[in-house]
Amino acid sequence: MLFNSRGVSILLALSIGIVTTAFLSLLEGVGTTALILTFILSSSSSYLLISIVLEFLFFKEINKLYEVFNKLGEKDYSFVNDLETQKSFNPLRKINQEIFSYAANKQQEIDELKRMATYRREFLADVSHELKTPIFAAQGFVYTLIDGAVKDKKVRGKFLKKAAKSLDGLEMLVNDLLTLSHIEAGEITMHFEEIDLLALVEDVFDQFEGKTDKKNMSLQLDKSYEGPINVIADYQRIYQVIVNLISNAIKYSDENTEIVVGFEINQKEVTIAIQDHGAGISPEHIKRIFERFYRIDKSRSKERGGTGLGLAIVKHIIEAHGSSVSVTSTVGKGSLFSFKLPVEKEPEPYVPIADEEGE
Template sequence: MSSRIVSLLLSVSIAIVTTAFTSLLSGVSTVALLVCFTMAFFSSYLLFYFALEFLVFREINEAYRMIEKLRKKDFKIAKKRSKPLLSFVKKLNQEIYTYGANKQKEIDHLKQMEVFRREFLADVSHELKTPIFAAQGFLHTLLDGAIDDENVRDKFLLKAVKSLDGLNTMIQDLLTLSKMEAGFITMDYDIFDISQLTRDVFEQLEEQAAQRKITLRFDQPYQEVMVYADAKRIRQVIINLLENAIKYGSKNGNVEVGFSNSEQNLLDIMVKDDGPGISVEHLDRIFERFYRVEKSRSKDKGGSGLGLAIVKHILSAHDTEIKVNSKVKKGTAFTFQLQTTPVDNEEITKVMPPRALEPTSIED
């Protein structure tokens, strides 16, 4: 039913009733009754039409439009009218729409989480299966008689231990990620020299880099660079990024770490390799758990597949994010920012002289 039909029916009814009562008066002519009917009809019609059209039907139609937007998953609420004629109806419409939009978003989020859960279970099952089956195979071989051969025994035991060490690393990384996501791990902020921390990590990974004949270096001569962060967690970030660069960088290549001031009280940290790079379609997913890029970042490189996911969570806890810039056959650069001083500290801490962070851009 439209507002015109309802207004017409009501107006006719009022006009008839008004004319009927008027006709009861003595001395009322037919012309007067006709005028009375006409005036009652038109005045009632206009009153009811505008009242219904602008106060009721318009808001009902708005509710239908909101429902249609929900069906199309358009969650943007239209701008409020400057002077709503029936504010409580409009407010009710918006409340219904907001409730529906939130529920739809929850449903979509649950669907995404279900997909993520299935993918995660498949990935973690596959990742755990490999070291378990490897260690199991070596141990069964020994039990089947190879244990009597001293050379074979030692070789297979070392391989089994290596597989189990990899399994333990993966489990520890999974526990770390789970604790971070649950909020059980808090950041212990302090001011420290990130340049010295990086030098310590260089020494820790020196043997690993030497195996691939990769040189670890700063992009400029060493200087003290102070930052305000959790030193233990940032050390873990630097280790994961450097291990990643060593594994996937080019043999006989270089891995560089650079620092530069970008904004007041913010320092850019860059880790760059000259490896085969990452194609564009993989860049948005490399921080997912167990995600591996085929060929240049294949599974035979080792690792738990959780390093970059941990890096992302640690930096997120520091209210910053990691960015990646990569070109195929040109190399990859990871960059992130850290505070150089506490937010409420006006004292200027010694940092690197301001300059452009050139290594973050992979040149053609």
């Protein structure tokens, strides 16, 4: 309920009119008409003055405070920026602005803590689920061998290979978790140097030659490029990015399709684009594909393998290079992942060096 200055103004104005008339009645020779006029004039003028003062200096600010608290309840913080740009010499308004900003900041902190708590719960649940799958698989094979299957050479070899495959998946998951954790904590330092993107991509193509042959797919450049394509980046980390993106493209593309890598070169930067012709990604999933363990189709993703951390690692590595990953996709036609890398290092800030005499 908002405060209203009208009632308070009337009460104060009547009080002033009564007091003024009472004092005037003590004087000799003052008639009833003069007293009535004095009461009316003093009351009305006092009412106007008091209502203006109360409305603009007091009640208006209190009403604003109530409005802001309502907005805080609705988690609407748009008013904070407006308050920061407003300047006023009214001390009450300044106090209110401080209260508003403090309350809004605290509410945002509470909301962020709640969001992080939810994120931690989801992350622990995801990690537990992802670790459970290879561990249980390996346990099943090992215990089957212990229960007697070890005596059968064919079964023994088959189960040992499956157990080893499950443990390899577990190792890959742990390594990806450690890599992601170290990157986010800033414990991995990027070693920036001049690298040849063209040679790097060709090395990645060679690595996936066996996988593409099985699906009758092709890895190719969008056109012929002459000479090296040099950028400033961490070779190992960008190699990891290209591997993850091409690996995903192979997993989620149909047989008899092609994956195309292209470069857009200008004076300041090079854009790397990886285009596949797979199932594509719907808009509601594009916003979340860089989250840890997020899978569009969890059942089919399990069949294809992977840890669910590849794109999260890609995102963090590219951000550590001062860039970001862009995604455009059409369901049923394919997806395009792209990012930019600088051609030259930014010049180091000049620091004057004192001479031997310290001048």
